Amino acid sequence: MIPLLLRQLPPETAHRAAIAALKATPLLGPTAPHPRLNVELAGLSLPHPIGLAAGFDKNAEVPDAMLGLGFGFVECGTVTPLPQAGNPTPRVFRLPEDRAVINRLGFNNDGLALFVRRLAARAQRGGIVGANIGANKDSANRIADYERGLAAVWPHCAYVTVNISSPNTPGLRGLQDRGALEELLAAIMATRQSLASRGAARPIFLKVAPDLDEDAIAAIAETALAFSLDGLIVSNTTIARPADLRGAHRAESGGLSGAPLFARSTEVLRRFFMLLGHRLPLIGVGGVATGAQAYAKIKAGARAIQLYTAMIYQGPGIVRRLVGEVDACLAKDGLNSITDAIGAEARTT
Numbered sequence: 611m612i613p614l615l616l617r618q619l620p621p622e623t624a625h626r627a628a629i630a631a632l633k634a635t636p637l638l639g640p641t642a643p644h645p646r647l648n649v650e651l652a653g654l655s656l657p658h659p660i661g662l663a664a665g666f667d668k669n670a671e672v673p674d675a676m677l678g679l680g681f682g683f684v685e686c687g688t689v690t691p692l693p694q695a696g697n698p699t700p701r702v703f704r705l706p707e708d709r710a711v712i713n714r715l716g717f718n719n720d721g722l723a724l725f726v727r728r729l730a731a732r733a734q735r736g737g738i739v740g741a742n743i744g745a746n747k748d749s750a751n752r753i754a755d756y757e758r759g760l761a762a763v764w765p766h767c768a769y770v771t772v773n774i775s776s777p778n779t780p781g782l783r784g785l786q787d788r789g790a791l792e793e794l795l796a797a798i799m800a801t802r803q804s805l806a807s808r809g810a811a812r813p814i815f816l817k818v819a820p821d822l823d824e825d826a827i828a829a830i831a832e833t834a835l836a837f838s839l840d841g842l843i844v845s846n847t848t849i850a851r852p853a854d855l856r857g858a859h860r861a862e863s864g865g866l867s868g869a870p871l872f873a874r875s876t877e878v879l880r881r882f883f884m885l886l887g888h889r890l891p892l893i894g895v896g897g898v899a900t901g902a903q904a905y906a907k908i909k910a911g912a913r914a915i916q917l918y919t920a921m922i923y924q925g926p927g928i929v930r931r932l933v934g935e936v937d938a939c940l941a942k943d944g945l946n947s948i949t950d951a952i953g954a955e956a957r958t959t
Contacts, residue, residue, distance in 0.1 A: 621702035638678030640737035652813035663916035664742035687742030693721035705857025714864030729766035775819040775846035813840035820845035868919035872897025883911025901935020
């Protein structure tokens with residue numbers, strides 16, 4: 611994948627070309643554990659904390675290729691029960707001056723059946739691959755969609771992320787409200803209990819938005835603990851538009867990702883850690899493009915990091931560079947383990 615060449619193409623064309631190139635690339639083995647950066651996440655042993663966020667490999671086409679490029683873990687999806695085309699095009703917009711992207715894709719994907727077949731086909735391969743599940747746009751029962759998604763992917767992935775924070779499916783973020791979230795998590799955990807009784811346990815994470823006020827953060831934290839979730843992913847894209855955006859497409863609707871999201875997503879992460887401490891692991895997402903930024907999220911409370919947008923601008927080599935830079939940050943601070951840095955600059959209550 612050559613970022614400069616691909617950026618001459620329309621965004622979705624470039625993405626399809628990248629997936630095609632990765633499918634044709636000989637597979638390498640999963641990343642070996644890194645002595646100082648090995649970290650446990652909800653019972654999963656990560657070789658290092660830098661992972662690939664959902665959205666790049668929506669249809670579970672290239673998880674092993676991404677592991678081979680050096681990611682410590684890979685999250686596929688978002689997948690919905692039925693295939694759906696998503697929102698009308700154009701729906702992805704680069705803001706190169708801002709190192710950002712706006713998308714309003716709308717959970718475009720091939721559906722659960724094909725997604726599960728692809729995950730099942732890699733059953734004997736190593737590496738940590740998670741599944742991100744969502745609801746169909748026109749579903750009459752979105753909670754049932756999540757239950758169906760959870761049951762389908764459960765045997766074939768290392769963990770499951772429940773995505774209720776995309777801004778591109780109307781009404782989806784309403785599931786973050788306390789009452790709706792309690793109803794959803796009650797159903798999810800009942801399904802999980804039934805599945806776990808018939809096979810291995812799986813961590814379940816909840817992916818939340820950065821556009822949350824203090825009351826919403828507190829309510830989600832309390833609800834996540836009450837229902838014994840295994841972790842929170844903080845955060846999805848933002849509907850906010852910082853005043854200093856310069857890109858020509860800055861007024862497009864959809865979720866903004868990349869550099870402008872870093873400060874807000876890190877602050878929301880820090881607030882969650884202040885409420886939760888080490889009782890619930892956090893995965894930090896949003897605007898990470900350097901090892902120093904990844905390390906800042908770790909010190910704000912993240913146990914692991916995910917990225918996507920920075921790879922659009924820097925290429926897949928970014929992950930190995932970030933691993934080295936995070937390791938250098940640890941050495942500079944005189945720490946021998948990444949776990950010693952988690953939440954180092956956040957105060958717990």
